Amino acid sequence: MKWKDFTVTVPASTANLGPGFDSIGLALDLHLSIHVSQASEWTVRYNEESYQHLSGSSDNLIIAAAKKTAAAYGRELPPAKLEIDTDIPLSRGLGSSASAIAGGIEIADRLLGLNMPLKEKVEIGTEMEGHPDNISASILGGLTISYADGEELSIVHVPEVEIGVLILVPPTEFLTTESRGLLPEEVLHKTAVRGSMAANVLSAALATGDWNTAGRMMERDEFHEPFRKSRFPDFDIIRQACRDHGAYGSAISGAGPSLFIAAEKGKEEEIRQMLSERFPHYDCLLTKPSTAGIKAVQTVQ
Numbered sequence: 001m002k003w004k005d006f007t008v009t010v011p012a013s014t015a016n017l018g019p020g021f022d023s024i025g026l027a028l029d030l031h032l033s034i035h036v037s038q039a040s041e042w043t044v045r046y047n048e049e050s051y052q053h054l055s056g057s058s059d060n061l062i063i064a065a066a067k068k069t070a071a072a073y074g075r076e077l078p079p080a081k082l083e084i085d086t087d088i089p090l091s092r093g094l095g096s097s098a099s100a101i102a103g104g105i106e107i108a109d110r111l112l113g114l115n116m117p118l119k120e121k122v123e124i125g126t127e128m129e130g131h132p133d134n135i136s137a138s139i140l141g142g143l144t145i146s147y148a149d150g151e152e153l154s155i156v157h158v159p160e161v162e163i164g165v166l167i168l169v170p171p172t173e174f175l176t177t178e179s180r181g182l183l184p185e186e187v188l189h190k191t192a193v194r195g196s197m198a199a200n201v202l203s204a205a206l207a208t209g210d211w212n213t214a215g216r217m218m219e220r221d222e223f224h225e226p227f228r229k230s231r232f233p234d235f236d237i238i239r240q241a242c243r244d245h246g247a248y249g250s251a252i253s254g255a256g257p258s259l260f261i262a263a264e265k266g267k268e269e270e271i272r273q274m275l276s277e278r279f280p281h282y283d284c285l286l287t288k289p290s291t292a293g294i295k296a297v298q299t300v301q
């Protein structure tokens with residue numbers, strides 16, 4: 001089988017935005033790029049040093065997702081060489097695993113000419129990730145609000161999001177599996193009702209672009225932050241400092257350990273300076289939402 005080299009690009013994502021736990025995701029302008037070329041066996045090369053310890057064989061998440069997608073269509077993939085560039089911090093709550101899964105799905109789609117509908121890509125990715133928030137944002141771009149129960153998948157997609165984004169990234173990794181282990185088995189009914197009220201208002205505010213309300217609701221989570229925030233040095237102090245400097249709001253990014261801060265466009269630099277001076281322990285990234293989702297283009301040689 002002969003095919004032309006191609007490159008798959010996938011945006012990072014921040015998930016939850018507070019009470020939108022496992023549901024809300026926002027694609028970010030940080031990217032995983034996978035250059036795919038013909039080979040006699042699967043190989044993976046990471047150009048980014050912090051990724052070089054990851055497996056290069058078939059238990060690699062990108063290859064596993066590609067093979068799972070092919071299998072879902074009863075097909076087998078030809079082997080390929082994957083060369084990877086990325087500026088997504090690994091295991092920091094910015095959806096690196098979802099971007100790898102999305103990348104693998106896109107590779108299978110392209111290699112086998114499946115022409116998969118976007119929703120099917122999100123369905124396979126959700127099954128692999130266990131929740132739809134990061135994967136739907138990485139595949140569709142923009143902001144996604146999803147419902148998934150293993151049977152039904154419903155997504156409301158808001159393609160354009162007009163905010164500035166800051167991400168505080170700590171130096172150490174924190175695996176999503178470990179962070180999910182901090183969550184309780186159950187929450188009280190009245191806690192769930194309050195959490196759901198916050199999530200409802202958050203979703204409506206996000207869909208109508210009312211970021212003042214969205215920012216306040218982002219900080220009303222009762223589903224996960226109370227159980228995770230002790231793992232983040234200075235969480236409450238940072239949140240207050242961001243508010244004092246006019247940010248819309250802040251939330252643990254995904255399962256952490258990074259923090260997501262939403263700010264009015266144009267105010268990010270002032271907030272970045274303050275955060276870099278007061279909390280030098282964290283790396284402060286300035287970014288923005290990504291309207292584009294996953295893309296595959298033929299590599300120009």
Ligand SMILES: Nc1ncnc2c1ncn2[C@@H]1O[C@H](COP(=O)(O)OP(=O)(O)O)[C@@H](O)[C@H]1O
Pocket residue numbers: 032051054060061062084086089090091092093094095096097098100174175176177254255
């Ligand atoms: N580009 C990649 N290639 C292969 N595997 C990856 C890639 N990015 C992430 N992963 C896998 O995902 C794991 C991190 O997932 P997770 O703990 O959910 O962190 P994150 O919050 O960044 O998604 C890594 O240990 C690795 O197994």
Ligand SMILES: N[C@@H](CCOP(=O)(O)O)C(=O)O
Pocket residue numbers: 013015016021022023092093094095096097098131133134176179180224253254255256
């Ligand atoms: N809803 C999930 C999101 C995990 O995101 P990640 O970027 O940390 O993989 C959770 O909060 O566990």
